Amino acid sequence: MLVGALFFGLGTFLGALKTVKSKDSWRMFMMSLFIALSALLPYKHEVGYNIFSHITFYYILFVFFFTLLTAKESLAHISEGSILKYHLLFWYIFLLNANTATNDFLSIWNYSVFLLAIPASALILFISFSKRANSTATEVLVYLWFVLINISLIIFQYQAGLLSFDWQHTPASLFGMLIFIINGLIFFQLISNCAVIYSLLPIPGKHQSFQSKLKQIKEFISILTEKVSDKQVETGETVFILTLEGGLLFLNYIYRWFPDFWLINLCLILSSTVFLNVLKKIRNIVSLF
Numbered sequence: 001m002l003v004g005a006l007f008f009g010l011g012t013f014l015g016a017l018k019t020v021k022s023k024d025s026w027r028m029f030m031m032s033l034f035i036a037l038s039a040l041l042p043y044k045h046e047v048g049y050n051i052f053s054h055i056t057f058y059y060i061l062f063v064f065f066f067t068l069l070t071a072k073e074s075l076a077h078i079s080e081g082s083i084l085k086y087h088l089l090f091w092y093i094f095l096l097n098a099n100t101a102t103n104d105f106l107s108i109w110n111y112s113v114f115l116l117a118i119p120a121s122a123l124i125l126f127i128s129f130s131k132r133a134n135s136t137a138t139e140v141l142v143y144l145w146f147v148l149i150n151i152s153l154i155i156f157q158y159q160a161g162l163l164s165f166d167w168q169h170t171p172a173s174l175f176g177m178l179i180f181i182i183n184g185l186i187f188f189q190l191i192s193n194c195a196v197i198y199s200l201l202p203i204p205g206k207h208q209s210f211q212s213k214l215k216q217i218k219e220f221i222s223i224l225t226e227k228v229s230d231k232q233v234e235t236g237e238t239v240f241i242l243t244l245e246g247g248l249l250f251l252n253y254i255y256r257w258f259p260d261f262w263l264i265n266l267c268l269i270l271s272s273t274v275f276l277n278v279l280k281k282i283r284n285i286v287s288l289f
Contacts, residue, residue, distance in 0.1 A: 005055050007177045011184020012059050015192075016066050019074040028069040036061035059184075063191035068199060071223050074192065078146050078228055083124050084241050086149045089267050090117065092249040093156045096260065113152045120145050139228040140221055144200075147193045150268075154190045157264060179261075185269050196224075 020029055039057040042049055067074050076082075094114065124142075157163040163183060199220045204213040252258055 002051075002055075004180055005052070007180035008184040008187070009055075009059060011181035011186075012063065012188045013184075014181070015185045015188025016063070016074070019070065021073055025070045025073050029066060032062050032066040032069060035065050059187065060191055063188050064195045064198075067192040067195040071199070071220065072226075075196065075223065075227050076146075078143060080124075081238075081241055083142060083146055084238065085245060085267070086146060086153075087117075087121055087124055088242070088246050088249055089264060090149050090153060091121075092253060093153055093260075093264055095253065096156070113148065116145075116148075136221075136225050139225045143224045143228055144197075147196050150189060150193045153264070153268060154186055157186075157261075163261075163265075182265055182269070186265060189268065 016029060016032075020026055036058050039061045040054050094117070124145075154163065163186060200217055202210070202213060202217065204210050249263075252263060
């Protein structure tokens, strides 16, 4: 029964490993693995040891600590192009399952994000087509919106049954193992983005002063602004992203050429840099004809 947990964990660790680029981040990776082991200890008044809940808590702690310890490397670099890409994906999956919320909380979440998404989409389009430099406040807001879209995409998929974090059964085939690994990769993104939001909350730790927490928040904000690319997307690139990805998602919404699980999650897992490089290569090839 633990085979599913192992493959899910493999996906989670791969999500972290793809951001490890230095000796320091390797050290933090190993440190996070060991710190998270505390999750495997029995709770104070636990009756009956539930191995699955402890392993889940272990993965959550690992991603949380790893993200906070290696924020400068583990947090995604974003650009105007990547934000636009995520917006198209957001609207695609929102339309897929806007009415599939299984409880009041998810329904409120859906429509709250929907109301935020309308002005945010207009702002992102304006930024993509304009040539003005962004202020620090705009960059922080853009990054936080990127995080919110990431979390929403995962929640929407979970509602629609496209994702499952239930790994308490054994995968029946290699294909099943691959799905467990992908779910682990997406799980890493979900918890990592939640860690970003947690880091910006003005709630001091048990042995931390409020002033110290505010200083920590300022430092984290500076990291977020560094992660927002100063390189603006050309108007032609913006139109190309809207046409190519927007057209693909629109046609798939109508004709169902590709399974939603693969289409959405491959777009989430592939880094924005990889995606934009592919777009540029396609555009260069098209320009030859």
